[in-house]
Amino acid sequence: MSRSFDYLDHLEAQAIHILREVAGQFERPALLFSGGKDSITLVRLAEKAFRPGKFPFPLVHVDTGHNFPEVLAYRDQLAEKLGEQLIVRKVEDTIKRQGLTDGSGKFPTRNALQTYTLLELIEEFEFDACIGGARRDEEKARAKERIFSIRDEFGAWDPKRQRPELWDTYNGAIRKGENVRVFPISNWTELDVWQYIRREQIELPDIYFSHSRNCVVMPGGQLLAVTPHIRLDPEDVTAVRNVRFRTVGDATCTAAVESRASTIEDIIQDIITTKISERGATRLDDRLSEAAMEDRKKNGYF
């Protein structure tokens, strides 16, 4: 009898344990699904945790209206195939309902506005726990967040009030109005996620693989997909490049990287040899200040 248990088994076991704790401790949890590789990984882990039963939570998508169409198609197909409930709420509607000011300028981001829709969702469905695919290796503020992260009624994270998190015993007890964000893959790195996707043979949206796309070449060399959501100016340089996306977020703030990687194996090689971190390569929104993520989290962001 072989008892080999490698690091992916460990990470998987921890994530499954966390998902089952969510099911055991909360009455109305939800899994926040973005269509990105991290939330797709969460879905696979949920299958392992709860099949042949149904998921004890719906999949919830906050649609910014700036998503890549390939990702939305993937999302709908996956929910269909799983036979699980999918709840979609649009940032567009929140903007209208609450009279918010939409993002403007050249790359109008709705990243901060997502938070309003998420808080509306939490209120509408009375979710007490929202499971997300954030990882601690993504960013320095995330590196300090607990796996069960308590948020107040404004969704705000208070780094100084974090509960100590001991062993694998998770304290999900909350007061009325509070909710918990749960991060089962906190301890995974970008490379771990890809290696897991390879091992599990998980299907991904096409935009993760090399394809030719018309892009704006930013002064810093970053490539941003030309979509109806951004404003093209005469001085902009556009070019058709072979690109793929390392993260899948809004089309207005997620840059593509030049790559010929057309299989998961290629991507893993790409990551091993690449010298730029995931968020550094692809996110325009974290660069604004050194504490950008910390500030957004304090305001209720994931």
Place this chain on the structure above:
Amino acid sequence: MNILKFITAGSVDDGKSTLIGRLLFDSKAVSHDILHTLEKQSRNKNAGDLDLSLLTDGLRAEREQGITIDVAYKYFNTSKRKFIIADAPGHVQYTRNMVTGASNADLAIILVDARQGIVEQTHRHSLIAALMGIPHILVAVNKMDLVGYDEQVFYKIALDYQKLAQKLGLQEVKIIPISAVVGDNVVNKSKNTPWYTGETLLQHLETVEISHDLPEDQARFQVQYVIRPGHDDYHDYRGYAGALRSGFFKKGDRVRVLPSGIETTLKAIEVHQKEVDEAFAPQPVVLHLADDIDVSRGDSLIRVEDAQPVVSQDIELEICWMSERPLKVGDRYLLRHNAAHTKAVVKEIHHRVDVHSFEPHAIDAIQLNDIARIKLRTARPLVFDAYRQNRASGGLILINETTFDTVAAGMLRELPREEPATTEFDI
């Protein structure tokens, strides 16, 4: 390739963040853009050279004050292992963070400044490491460059630490002379310490044996969730989902459900929806029982032929107190022991442990950051092993009944012999 989880503990200026920065930097786990930000920040602070400590100080207040407030997790790997570092702050007032990081650690790196030798903080950190049952200790005698790489200084500290380790009953200690700033004996062997022929710090991290840290003869399983699909294909399906906490189970094993005490047989074991003959800790599994009996979340399944756990409502434990509100006799708390939860009342406070002399002191109330021994009475019986024998089934947390904050880490002790192991419940 497996995972080693380790914690780093040191006083404010022991160079802990620099050591982690050095490990990440020399093992090439730092990407270009992060290095670029680092250079920028180092200049902002007029710190001169690249300040490796900035790799770990994540929150704004930490950068502003040049200190670490909260546990930060960092990841890197070599060809031999994947590493998860919990970087715990060294300040006295943040003991709870070290306890948090230590609870999941296979190994603790305790930093000692070669110029200072063993100081109060070394005692505190070593005590916590012992209390939290960290199986492997690595004492890094840092800043060897500032004592001229003096062999005598190193051996004096090693000797002093040996005494400390014996007093605390630490299981395994390794001592290495390093300089995190220069890089001596961290990743690469140093020419500055020809008298030291042992492993470098990273070599030790890569090779320390951790596969026997949990007992193999204590099969422990706790139900986290009951899977009942309900639809026709799985009409009679009733699976108990949870993780094996220690030991192993085989199909056909006689098992005892605790605390009820009912015995049954393991009809089937599923791992990721495939039936298997055997499962081992820490695998996530779904178990199926031969008899239709009442089993719910928080209940334990124990292999009948293995060493049996304690089942009791009266428990004695070591705690680390993490709340500003003191703990007193008569106080009530919620108690969570893995997936089991119940209420508890404080029956007795034995003593507080002085973190410097390790001597017990009688007290009436337990204050923030105190380490103490207490007795509790619980509303439902707990099923557990002494923490010293089994870290996976001997730890619990106490939760404030109104704020729901986690206020204590508790390490269960073996009950005195005269009390029967299974008692006080109806079947």
